[in-house]
Amino acid sequence: MRFLSRLLAFLALGILAAQPVAAQSVLRDAETEHFLKEISDPLVEAAGLKPGNVEVVLLNDPSINAFVAGGQTVYIHSGLIEAADSAEEVQGVIAHEIGHITGGHILRYGEGAANATKITILSMLAGLGAALAGAGDAAMGIMAAGQQAALGKFLAFSRTQESSADAAGAKYLSGAGISGRGSLSFFGKLLNQEFRYGYSQSDEAGFYRTHPLSGDRISALKQVYETDPAWDKPANARNQRSFERIKAKLTGYIAKPNETLRDYPESDRSIPALYARAYAYHKNARVDRALEAADALLKVDPQDPYFLELKGQVLLESGRPAEAIEPLRKATELTNAEPLIAGLLGHALIATEDRSHYDEAEKVLRAAVGRDRLNPFAWYQLGVVYAAKGDMPRARLASAEQQVMSGQYAFALRSAQAAEAGLENGTPDWLRAQDIGLEARAMLERECEMQRGRNCDRL
Structure with missing residues (x-):
């Protein structure tokens, strides 16, 4: 056996x-x-x-x-x-x-x-x-x-x-x-x-x-x-620099702050080390030190969109959304509205609770989900904007998008049905609400088949 x-x-x-x-x-x-x-x-x-x-x-x-x-x-x-x-x-x-x-x-x-x-x-x-x-x-x-x-x-x-x-x-x-x-x-x-x-x-x-x-x-x-002709070809220096940056960034995000600070000590003023320490300090709620590291990176290259994103993220997640808008807006422009960065800018605009920012937030968030639909957080933020502006059918649709991606199929079905009922027939949003409803129902039926004791008649 x-x-x-x-x-x-x-x-x-x-x-x-x-x-x-x-x-x-x-x-x-x-x-x-x-x-x-x-x-x-x-x-x-x-x-x-x-x-x-x-x-x-x-x-x-x-x-x-x-x-x-x-x-x-x-x-x-x-x-x-x-x-x-x-x-x-x-x-x-x-x-x-x-x-x-x-x-x-x-x-x-x-x-x-x-x-x-x-x-x-x-x-x-x-x-x-x-x-x-x-x-x-x-x-x-x-x-x-x-x-x-x-x-x-x-x-x-x-x-x-x-x-x-x-x-x-x-x-x-x-x-x-x-x-x-x-x-x-x-x-x-x-x-x-x-x-x-x-x-x-x-x-x-x-x-x-x-x-x-x-x-x-x-x-x-x-x-x-x-025996391959590329065997002795030198490594791509740009790729290596980028690798060292994202590896340090990953370490700062995942590792315990004390471990990151041990591996990237203050004596190391390289870009990867500054990156890693910025995230370590941010995780430890040492906002001033995190911003100091971000500013040191921006001193090296003020036009680097990822350095700007880092500073905006630290400010936003430290409860200073109004200050985060400028670096995040610049980062969004420099990356041609990269969806994840644009989504962060939308979040900052909403978090100020200043209604004058809502039109811009809607614009950048719609652009973000238009290029990357698999971004539940951006959909959630877009739903917040729609709800604040009184557009409940589209707020429901945004919720349905976020819920179906998160596996909340029963909620997604209800949100999609509510959105469909309030949207004009035949419009792209109305059709999308139908699609989400069908997807959510199919997933619920599949779950029912796998869990036979569940009452599927209620779908």
């Missing part, structure tokens, strides 16, 4: 992969998203895909991991960014994950699971036949051997997919003119982690792994990378 338990555990990974982000929070930051898009676009193009159709999403998870889960989205854990030392290491990981996308590996996952399940069922039937014939010990042996064979077949399938993604990733790095040094360096980190935690590199231990042994992967890829 031990083998069956292992097989079921690995098959369960497929279920988890289908809904991987549900239990993890997405980290959204304009500068980080711009960086991830900038370093992934050349790889996406080298893979023959359209950059706009592939998204790289950062998750708040300390483990060193990245994955795809259907569609064309690459998920990267925050722990991977913290463990990496260069933009090229992150690009190596993204190239590998794009290899899973182009290989259709998530779609083929069921193929490997189905084959393994067939072996398990056949071995159990054969064992049952032996048991009925009175050979109990033989029956147990047949079933155990069959379950081990099934587990081996499934894991071999998984390791084959990983090797295929490694090869594809190497091809895409080469096509984008990016050295494979970063990829090898990151695999070296994984190998060191395996040694640190006592993971055996033996072939016998490798039998139970979903991925090939890191040492084997390094050996195979090294031969490919070292």
Whole structure:
């Protein structure tokens, strides 16, 4: 039964992969998203895909991991960014994950699971036949051997997919003119982690792994990378500077303030250190020190929209929304109304409780959700503006948008129905209210099917 338990555990990974982000929070930051898009676009193009159709999403998870889960989205854990030392290491990981996308590996996952399940069922039937014939010990042996064979077949399938993604990733790095040094360096980190935690590199231990042994992967890829024309190409200095900024920013946001201040001491006046300390001080409610760090960054480059965003964020979240408007407005202009920054400006305008700001808030928030509909906070703020201006049908519609994204399907259905009733028939907003209502109802019906005891007639 031990083998069956292992097989079921690995098959369960497929279920988890289908809904991987549900239990993890997405980290959204304009500068980080711009960086991830900038370093992934050349790889996406080298893979023959359209950059706009592939998204790289950062998750708040300390483990060193990245994955795809259907569609064309690459998920990267925050722990991977913290463990990496260069933009090229992150690009190596993204190239590998794009290899899973182009290989259709998530779609083929069921193929490997189905084959393994067939072996398990056949071995159990054969064992049952032996048991009925009175050979109990033989029956147990047949079933155990069959379950081990099934587990081996499934894991071999998984390791084959990983090797295929490694090869594809190497091809895409080469096509984008990016050295494979970063990829090898990151695999070296994984190998060191395996040694640190006592993971055996033996072939016998490798039998139970979903991925090939890191040492084997390094050996195979090294031969490919070292003969590639891009092997000796210098790293992109701009990408590296951007990486160091977003890594420090992430550390300041996630880590405990004392840990951030230890890793980025006051003696370090670099841009990444100032970034990290600004967030650490802000988390500790040391507003003056956080603003001091933000102003030091703006002294280096007064036109950097992300430095302006940082100052505006600190002021806004410290209860000084009126002072936050100017830097956030400038940041919005410099980024051509980047949705996350524009949403923050809209929030600041509303938070002043000055009704003269509401028209501007509506304008910037509508622009923000027009370019990025998956921003529940911006929808919430837009609903506040509509309600304050007495436009309740659109306030209800904005609430429905926010609620359906947050999984509050019953509330979303009611809000959508109320919006539809108050909007003019046939208008874009009226049609959108209908769409949200249909989506929310479908999700509620799905939940009912999964929870049979629930009364679905009330939908």
